[in-house]
Amino acid sequence: MILEIKELTKRYHEKSALDHINLTLKEGVYGLLGPNGAGKSTLMNILVGNIEKTSGEILWNGKPLKECRAQFNHGLGYMPQNQPLYEDFTGYDFMGYFAALKEIPRDQISNEIERGLKQVFLWPERNQRIKEYSGGMKQRLLLAATLLKDPEVIILDEPTAGLDPMQRVQVRKILAQLSKAKIIIYATHVISDVELIANEFIFLKQGKIIQRGTMNELTELFPNHVYEITCDEETCEKLKRECCVTRIQKKNEGYTVRVITKEIWKDYKSISPSLEDLYLNDFEDEQLWI
Amino acid sequence: MDLVRYEIKKCLRHSPFRKVVIFIILFHCAATTFLLFQKENGVSWVSLACSSDEVSRQFYENQIEEAKAYPQFVEQVLSEDDRLRQSTLFSDPGSYAFLSSERKAEYYRKLSHRQFQLQPAFSLSFILQEPVSLAMVLIFIIFSVYSLLIKEKEDHLEPLLMPIPRYKTKAAVHKFISLFLMGSGMFIFLELLKWGISLSLLGWKCDLSLPIQTVMGFLYVPYAMSAGSFLAVYLSMKAFITLFFLLFISAIAVRLNQGPAFYLCIILLFGAEIGLYNKIVNESFLILLKYVNLAALLQFNQYLSAFMSVPIGNYPIEICYLIILTCLLGVVSSGIFFRYATKHPKPEIKRNWKLNLKHDFHPRSLLNYEFRKFWMNGENLFVFIALIILQSFYCWQYSPYIGKDEYYYQQFSFQLQGTLDERQTKWVANQNQYYAGIQSQISKLYEQYADKKMDQRTLEREVFTLTLNLESMEGFQRAEQQMEQLQSLGKTEYVYETPVIQIFKAKEEILLKAGFLFLAISFWIAAAVGRDNALQMNHLIRIYEQRKHKVDVQKRKIVYFVSGGVYSFLFLSTVIVKLNYYEANILSYSAANVLALGVSLPFSILGLLFILFVLGLGYVIIFDEVLFRLTSGQRNRNSALWTNIGLSVIFLMILGVC
Numbered sequence: 001m002i003l004e005i006k007e008l009t010k011r012y013h014e015k016s017a018l019d020h021i022n023l024t025l026k027e028g029v030y031g032l033l034g035p036n037g038a039g040k041s042t043l044m045n046i047l048v049g050n051i052e053k054t055s056g057e058i059l060w061n062g063k064p065l066k067e068c069r070a071q072f073n074h075g076l077g078y079m080p081q082n083q084p085l086y087e088d089f090t091g092y093d094f095m096g097y098f099a100a101l102k103e104i105p106r107d108q109i110s111n112e113i114e115r116g117l118k119q120v121f122l123w124p125e126r127n128q129r130i131k132e133y134s135g136g137m138k139q140r141l142l143l144a145a146t147l148l149k150d151p152e153v154i155i156l157d158e159p160t161a162g163l164d165p166m167q168r169v170q171v172r173k174i175l176a177q178l179s180k181a182k183i184i185i186y187a188t189h190v191i192s193d194v195e196l197i198a199n200e201f202i203f204l205k206q207g208k209i210i211q212r213g214t215m216n217e218l219t220e221l222f223p224n225h226v227y228e229i230t231c232d233e234e235t236c237e238k239l240k241r242e243c244c245v246t247r248i249q250k251k252n253e254g255y256t257v258r259v260i261t262k263e264i265w266k267d268y269k270s271i272s273p274s275l276e277d278l279y280l281n282d283f284e285d286e287q288l289w290i
Numbered sequence: 291m292d293l294v295r296y297e298i299k300k301c302l303r304h305s306p307f308r309k310v311v312i313f314i315i316l317f318h319c320a321a322t323t324f325l326l327f328q329k330e331n332g333v334s335w336v337s338l339a340c341s342s343d344e345v346s347r348q349f350y351e352n353q354i355e356e357a358k359a360y361p362q363f364v365e366q367v368l369s370e371d372d373r374l375r376q377s378t379l380f381s382d383p384g385s386y387a388f389l390s391s392e393r394k395a396e397y398y399r400k401l402s403h404r405q406f407q408l409q410p411a412f413s414l415s416f417i418l419q420e421p422v423s424l425a426m427v428l429i430f431i432i433f434s435v436y437s438l439l440i441k442e443k444e445d446h447l448e449p450l451l452m453p454i455p456r457y458k459t460k461a462a463v464h465k466f467i468s469l470f471l472m473g474s475g476m477f478i479f480l481e482l483l484k485w486g487i488s489l490s491l492l493g494w495k496c497d498l499s500l501p502i503q504t505v506m507g508f509l510y511v512p513y514a515m516s517a518g519s520f521l522a523v524y525l526s527m528k529a530f531i532t533l534f535f536l537l538f539i540s541a542i543a544v545r546l547n548q549g550p551a552f553y554l555c556i557i558l559l560f561g562a563e564i565g566l567y568n569k570i571v572n573e574s575f576l577i578l579l580k581y582v583n584l585a586a587l588l589q590f591n592q593y594l595s596a597f598m599s600v601p602i603g604n605y606p607i608e609i610c611y612l613i614i615l616t617c618l619l620g621v622v623s624s625g626i627f628f629r630y631a632t633k634h635p636k637p638e639i640k641r642n643w644k645l646n647l648k649h650d651f652h653p654r655s656l657l658n659y660e661f662r663k664f665w666m667n668g669e670n671l672f673v674f675i676a677l678i679i680l681q682s683f684y685c686w687q688y689s690p691y692i693g694k695d696e697y698y699y700q701q702f703s704f705q706l707q708g709t710l711d712e713r714q715t716k717w718v719a720n721q722n723q724y725y726a727g728i729q730s731q732i733s734k735l736y737e738q739y740a741d742k743k744m745d746q747r748t749l750e751r752e753v754f755t756l757t758l759n760l761e762s763m764e765g766f767q768r769a770e771q772q773m774e775q776l777q778s779l780g781k782t783e784y785v786y787e788t789p790v791i792q793i794f795k796a797k798e799e800i801l802l803k804a805g806f807l808f809l810a811i812s813f814w815i816a817a818a819v820g821r822d823n824a825l826q827m828n829h830l831i832r833i834y835e836q837r838k839h840k841v842d843v844q845k846r847k848i849v850y851f852v853s854g855g856v857y858s859f860l861f862l863s864t865v866i867v868k869l870n871y872y873e874a875n876i877l878s879y880s881a882a883n884v885l886a887l888g889v890s891l892p893f894s895i896l897g898l899l900f901i902l903f904v905l906g907l908g909y910v911i912i913f914d915e916v917l918f919r920l921t922s923g924q925r926n927r928n929s930a931l932w933t934n935i936g937l938s939v940i941f942l943m944i945l946g947v948c
Binding site for chain 1: 652653654655656659662663666825826827829830831832833834835840841
């Protein structure tokens with residue numbers, strides 16, 4: 001199972017939403033990271049077939065996606081962001097509708113729905129109308145519908161938006177279990193959601209891939225640039241003005257400041273960077289409000 | 291005023307609103323131009339203004355002659371009213387009839403002995419009679435009210451805005467001021483547009499200081515005022531009616547949360563008002579309702595040009611004053627309601643009509659889910675039920691007036707219907723003999739009276755009794771003629787044709803019912819297509835569909851099924867009710883004879899009905915398909931709805947022409 005993206009470009013008039021993207025995706029979880037407008041949703045929408053690409057090629061198991069779109073979509077699960085649902089359906093009806101859409105054999109539908117609803121802890125509320133569900137319940141229901149029929153390729157756009165911490169952990173567990181024989185593309189702004197489960201991270205900025213690799217590969221590229229310094233208020237203010245400060249903690253002895261620097265500071269001992277540090281470093285110019 | 295500016299901006303930035311404004315302006319220009327060029331009895335406004343043909347010249351000369359005879363007209367009105375007031379019917383000086391007649395005379399007395407010379411003020415005459423601009427302003431108000439009062443609720447912006455104190459206390463005032471400014475702007479703009487078009491095509495030859503009676507079409511205006519004053523009154527009334535519509539529609543919108551529900555409410559309200567206006571006859575005790583009515587307000591200019599009054603108790607009130615009174619009361623009551631409703635907002639109730647039935651949790655077919663989605667929208671079910679109730683009421687109430695001659699024609703037709711043979715010929719001969727006998731008896735009576743063998747009272751009594759027996763003769767002659775005509779055409783069977791005419795040739799009724807059905811289909815398709823698009827669920831559906839457009843196919847099936855079912859119900863119930871009413875049982879004798887298909891009568895009649903039924907069904911399905919294709923790309927349900935309604939009008943026009 002291999003999904004290849006070659007020189008994929010999407011233009012809206014003069015503006016490039018995607019600019020010559022090249023990716024090869026095999027089984028595993030891929031964290032798609034980037035600020036708003038980076039091109040994440042455009043990429044996902046092109047993959048699911050909602051919008052047309054301007055140029056480039058997408059290959060599914062070596063065949064152009066255009067030729068095997070039906071086969072590809074047959075094994076696809078897509079969860080869009082902020083998707084409204086049919087408010088007057090019950091949770092069970094909604095799952096039933098998606099099962100009917102995906103043409104799951106009738107004798108398997110009940111089991112599939114039950115498994116899916118239990119997986120997201122909505123089985124007791126299956127008989128309630130969706131309008132009575134909370135935002136988190138709706139999100140879990142949509143995830144359950146996405147996972148119906150055990151898709152090979154799962155594309156998730158902010159799947160944990162609106163979920164409480166316990167539910168986030170649960171979603172992470174579900175996806176970690178599923179990731180063995182599937183391609184999961186997981187777009188999010190919440191780095192902690194994807195940090196623990198993704199095999200590979202793709203950083204998108206203004207329609208271009210600026211970084212790509214596993215956690216180790218990415219942190220190796222970024223040694224001695226992250227420091228944690230204990231300082232007084234004046235120094236803290238100076239650091240905030242001059243460097244990329246990612247965290248400030250007020251302590252009895254002063255302030256502990258986590259700083260990302262462009263140059264290496266020999267006077268301080270560097271610490272190993274987290275994914276968040278990498279993200280903030282890459283998108284520093286877009287995070288000016290920090 | 292800063293918020294008013296933003297409220298207006300909200301409307302102007304709303305793309306469908308801008309499209310509606312462009313449509314209104316274009317349609318107004320087109321309709322005004324059409325009316326100027328439209329010929330009625332061979333005369334159009336433009337041909338009249340240019341005196342381009344003989345018919346127009348003749349028409350204008352006739353108008354001038356009519357104006358010359360004005361004093362005689364007034365004298366006639368006054369003397370007739372004097373005469374009427376002396377009759378027994380008008381004997382009570384406190385009665386409505388007496389008071390109304392006096393009031394009318396009072397008006398015309400002011401105008402008696404005056405001579406009016408018609409002036410060629412065609413543009414003013416057209417401006418005062420043109421009906422389009424008020425309707426266009428009304429449509430503009432409906433869309434503005436939707437954009438300002440309902441769209442925010444549809445977009446779920448109220449929870450965000452309501453906690454802001456300024457919004458909570460002042461939003462209604464700002465919105466109303468914005469609506470007022472936009473409504474006034476559109477009103478003035480359309481008026482200027484109309485004036486511009488009519489002045490450029492008809493020319494401005496008008497002396498506003500001359501009496502209004504000198505303007506064509508306003509000769510019989512019962513007020514002694516100049517054309518300028520009349521124009522001012524006309525524009526003031528129009529502005530007042532516009533203000534009433536603005537407040538009235540705002541008051542309706544303030545309690546509704548969804549665009550389609552709002553539009554449906556407006557359509558039903560105007561439909562009911564137009565129905566009421568057309569159905570109430572002048573003799574009805576409900577006459578007041580006929581004019582305290584939105585349909586009457588829309589054509590208020592008709593009531594300025596002649597004396598018409600209705601009773602409030604015994605007191606006669608002129609219709610133009612009644613319209614002002616209606617508007618005044620409407621403005622006050624709508625204003626109070628609007629203020630109250632905006633101060634006490636009603637939160638959107640999440641209705642939950644869940645029945646406590648045991649769920650079996652059996653998965654269902656896609657068609658079943660789509661069917662449930664179709665009815666999930668409350669308006670679809672409402673429109674469906676409303677249509678069924680309307681038709682059931684029609685069937686229950688169906689009772690066209692049958693005159694004496696039609697009744698006898700029916701009775702004789704029942705005697706004559708069947709295969710044409712000796713039986714009918716003998717029967718007709720006997721009947722003719724019967725009438726001849728009566729006529730000869732009457733002649734004898736007159737002879738006896740002439741010979742003084744009978745006095746006049748006896749003669750009158752006897753003749754009256756015998757004449758009663760001749761009452762059926764006209765109906766019989768019609769049946770006889772029908773039989774002779776069939777025989778001369780070589781037909782073999784007699785046809786009682788009235789039920790068939792009632793079924794197949796009732797063009798207005800067919801158009802009315804088709805209009806209702808098309809309106810219902812417009813709602814159904816807008817909901818079926820627009821709902822998924824509005825939820826952006828269509829993208830997900832497209833991804834998961836294993837077969838291309840599987841869901842669309844199911845939706846089509848449902849719309850075909852529901853619209854076809856309703857059409858069948860309308861067709862069959864109408865046919866059965868009419869045939870039953872005219873006692874044309876088992877369709878035994880009907881148009882088949884005319885068609886002469888050479889098969890047995892019941893089969894050929896059923897065949898004819900079946901062909902018509904299938905043609906109608908085909909038309910409905912073509913209509914469904916066109917609407918489906920044209921609205922499938924619409925993201926907004928309201929835009930889809932209005933596209934559908936526009937197409938319905940085109941399909942109705944095609945049906946009307948056919």
